[in-house]
Amino acid sequence: MGYLRRLPRFEYLAPRSVVAVCDALAEYPGEARLLAGGTDLILQMRRREVAPRYIIGLKGLSELAFIRPQENGGVTIGAMTTVRTIESSPLIRERYGLLCRTAAEMGSPEIRQSATIGGNLAGALPCADFPPALITLGAQVKLKSQQGERLLPLEEFFLGPEQTVVGPSDLVTEIQLPAPSPLSDGAYVKFHDRHAMDMTTTGVSAFVTLDQERRRFCDVKIALASSAPTPLRAKNAEAALRGQAFTEKAVEKAAALACQEAQPRSSWRASRDLRLELIKSLTKRAIRQAWEKAKAPPDGGRP
Amino acid sequence: MKHLLPVSLRVNGEPYDLLIPPWRTLLEVLRENLSLTGAKRSCQEGQCGTCTVLIDRKPINSCLYLAVEAQDKEILTIEGLARSAEVLHPLQRAFAERGAIQCGFCTPGLILAAKAFLEENPNPSEDEIRRAVVGHLCRCTGYFQIIEAILAAAREMAGKGAQVGH
Ligand SMILES: Cc1cc2nc3c(=O)[nH]c(=O)nc-3n(C[C@H](O)[C@H](O)[C@H](O)COP(=O)(O)OP(=O)(O)OC[C@H]3O[C@@H](n4cnc5c(N)ncnc54)[C@H](O)[C@@H]3O)c2cc1C
Numbered sequence: 051m052g053y054l055r056r057l058p059r060f061e062y063l064a065p066r067s068v069v070a071v072c073d074a075l076a077e078y079p080g081e082a083r084l085l086a087g088g089t090d091l092i093l094q095m096r097r098r099e100v101a102p103r104y105i106i107g108l109k110g111l112s113e114l115a116f117i118r119p120q121e122n123g124g125v126t127i128g129a130m131t132t133v134r135t136i137e138s139s140p141l142i143r144e145r146y147g148l149l150c151r152t153a154a155e156m157g158s159p160e161i162r163q164s165a166t167i168g169g170n171l172a173g174a175l176p177c178a179d180f181p182p183a184l185i186t187l188g189a190q191v192k193l194k195s196q197q198g199e200r201l202l203p204l205e206e207f208f209l210g211p212e213q214t215v216v217g218p219s220d221l222v223t224e225i226q227l228p229a230p231s232p233l234s235d236g237a238y239v240k241f242h243d244r245h246a247m248d249m250t251t252t253g254v255s256a257f258v259t260l261d262q263e264r265r266r267f268c269d270v271k272i273a274l275a276s277s278a279p280t281p282l283r284a285k286n287a288e289a290a291l292r293g294q295a296f297t298e299k300a301v302e303k304a305a306a307l308a309c310q311e312a313q314p315r316s317s318w319r320a321s322r323d324l325r326l327e328l329i330k331s332l333t334k335r336a337i338r339q340a341w342e343k344a345k346a347p348p349d350g351g352r353p
Numbered sequence: 354m355k356h357l358l359p360v361s362l363r364v365n366g367e368p369y370d371l372l373i374p375p376w377r378t379l380l381e382v383l384r385e386n387l388s389l390t391g392a393k394r395s396c397q398e399g400q401c402g403t404c405t406v407l408i409d410r411k412p413i414n415s416c417l418y419l420a421v422e423a424q425d426k427e428i429l430t431i432e433g434l435a436r437s438a439e440v441l442h443p444l445q446r447a448f449a450e451r452g453a454i455q456c457g458f459c460t461p462g463l464i465l466a467a468k469a470f471l472e473e474n475p476n477p478s479e480d481e482i483r484r485a486v487v488g489h490l491c492r493c494t495g496y497f498q499i500i501e502a503i504l505a506a507a508r509e510m511a512g513k514g515a516q517v518g519h
Pocket residue numbers: 083084085086087088089090091092129130155156157158161164165166167168169170171172173177178179180216220221222223246247248249250398399400
């Protein structure tokens with residue numbers, strides 16, 4: 051790749067509202083690409099992996115940059131909300147520590163300032179960090195087009211590497227998170243080469259809910275990044291822990307099951323065998339950390 | 354195709370009215386249209402931080418930012434940081450005095466990132482500084498002097514702030 055390479059040419063549109071974005075997408079079916087933070091798309095365009103005729107810039111769409119508490123105790127996050135905003139939102143920190151911590155560990159401050167949650171999901175890179183964390187939190191995604199709106203579980207959103215249910219005339223508008231239950235928390239643990247700046251080689255998110263006595267796993271959700279063509283729920287591993295007391299043996303068993311469920315591939319970044327090793331140890335670490343966090347009082351035990 | 358778009362930029366307090374193609378990055382426009390070559394071009398992939406400038410006081414990689422999208426925003430490059438040629442910003446002085454500059458290629462990006470960071474966190478720990486500049490590569494200094502320079506500047510700026518407050 052020539053390092054002086056400029057971007058391919060395109061025509062630039064900056065619709066002022068969500069409705070106007072949907073109209074623009076409908077007007078140029080298959081020829082327009084949405085540009086959010088650009089931290090994935092600009093790179094892909096420079097490499098000539100994509101060369102859209104029209105770029106629809108979303109940066110000016112303040113309509114989609116919000117974090118809103120819902121009456122049911124949940125929170126809705128607009129697609130154009132940046133990673134930086136999520137990381138520094140008191141509401142997210144209080145209700146979804148897992149999401150806050152995941153955001154804080156992504157890229158550099160510069161990347162987090164531009165990168166959006168909508169772009170992280172819609173880009174559907176297998177190494178993206180938000181999908182596993184959001185899947186374990188039970189997130190739903192809302193899509194909008196001229197035809198109308200649909201809401202679906204994030205788990206059903208991904209179809210393959212860089213492939214999602216988002217059609218050429220769809221816009222991701224928001225991500226909805228259910229109210230957090232008491233005695234629950236999670237951890238996302240990832241492995242990468244250069245701190246924060248390299249793509250995730252393997253990542254595991256675990257979200258656990260404890261029983262009243264804080265002895266057993268009442269509910270467990272585990273999702274993996276870079277371990278299959280799409281972000282993957284490790285459902286057998288989850289089932290093995292549900293109702294169990296926290297013991298090293300139970301954690302070991304769940305990690306072994308997660309390895310069986312994963313289908314990692316070999317790439318220049320890591321071999322399949324290395325990824326399987328990573329999935330095993332990261333799953334254990336994620337479960338242990340999630341357990342400790344869920345058990346601790348929400349104020350962190352500080353007076 | 355419409356090739357040229359009118360764009361108004363505010364860079365280092367100066368207004369510029371430009372006609373530019375939409376596929377030009379902010380980095381290209383700063384360097385090639387405005388001759389502000391302080392922001393450097395290197396990886397063009399968000400990895401090295403040499404192109405970092407501040408938009409509305411926040412750091413971004415200008416190699417990944419379309420110039421048309423900086424319309425009406427306040428852009429600060431290293432050229433706009435010092436009050437005058439004689440009075441350097443405390444970060445600039447600390448970098449120069451503590452050996453945090455060798456070839457200087459990484460310096461503009463690092464100083465701007467540090468400036469934005471110290472505004473949010475005027476009393477940082479060493480570890481917080483490391484995390485704040487994680488997006489910057491330096492091939493010369495070995496980073497220690499850079500961390501030290503930022504710490505020293507933070508102390509100086511915090512001291513000044515306290516005096517002004519009195
Ligand atoms: C140096 C560097 C470090 C990085 N580190 C990390 C990391 O640690 N973890 C991580 O997960 N990622 C990382 N990334 C990847 C990237 O920053 C994230 O995936 C980011 O969240 C993408 O969001 P964006 O707004 O920049 O998306 P864009 O690049 O603007 O868009 C990405 C894709 O999504 C589509 N899209 C965007 N918004 C919408 C929408 N609302 N509706 C429909 N489609 C949409 C675009 O058309 C495009 O195909 C890194 C990238 C770089 C360059």
